[in-house]
Amino acid sequence: MKELPHDIKMVFIIAVIVMLLFVGFIIMVVFIYNKKQLIQKQETQIKETEFQNQLLQKELERQKAIQIERERISRDMHDDLGAGISAIKLQAEFLKYKIPTNSYTEDIEAIISTSEDMNVAMREILWSLNSQNDTIGNFVNYTSTYAERFLDKTNFQIVIHTEIINPNTNLPVTARRNLFLVIKEAIHNIYKHSEATMITLRFYQTDTHFKIDCIDNGIGISPSMKTGNGLTNMTLRMKNIGGIFEIITVDKGTHLFFEYIFKK
Secondary structure (H helix, E strand, O other), X not given: OOOOOHHHHHHHHHHHHHHHHHXXXXXXXXXXXXXXXXXXHHHHHHHHHHHHHHHHHHHHHHHHHHHHHHHHHHHHHHHHHHHHHHHHHHHHHHHHHHOOOOOOHHHHHHHHHHHHHHXXXXXXXXXXXXXXXXXXXXXXXXXXXXXXXXXXOOOXXXXXXXXXXXXXXXXXXXXXXXXXXXXXXXXXXXXXXXXXXXXXXEEEEOOOEEEEEEEEOOOOOOHHHHOXXXXXXXXXXXXXXXXXXXXXXXXXXXXXEXXXXXXX
């Protein structure tokens, strides 16, 4: 086979070298471009992370400010409003014994009763405002104590069951307040209308839900009561916190079911 001339060989070698250099240049350009894109992507991610951190910091500051304000309002109500209500009650009791006739006794008794109701309502508000109470464990203890005290001087027997897997689970103030009010409404309705002798409260928690059963052994709910203000208020309060309220059909008595879904 005839060997190629030396000049042609050199041209061929130079062409191959130029092509290799060109390919290497293209690879280098692509590599630099990809690296630049990666750096820009990382810088964008860093900026987004910093922005999210700033938003989170602002939200934490906002929540802290709300908590401080809640505690301030709670202290002011306790110190000023609470003291004023107690003073009114004491003055009314003093007048009750000071006035020699019975002409104003009923009015004074009404003032004393109203003062006591206002004190109870104020304590409930103070409890709901205190951020230290924003846990399931505190809610269950407070609600159970309220129910037991409310029924203490009645003929009702109350049974309380709890299945709480983590008492320190956060329960936001809005949810805590509305859940307490629906249980309070339920107990008051049972006391007034059910003709029952027993109330059962069950509190149980899963990883995603907090559920409450309020059951009595009374005469049940009449059709007229199903459209009354009490049950309507319960429905609205549970809807406001993204929860569920159901009247479960039972053979005897009433079974009210409340469910709150934890926010992620």
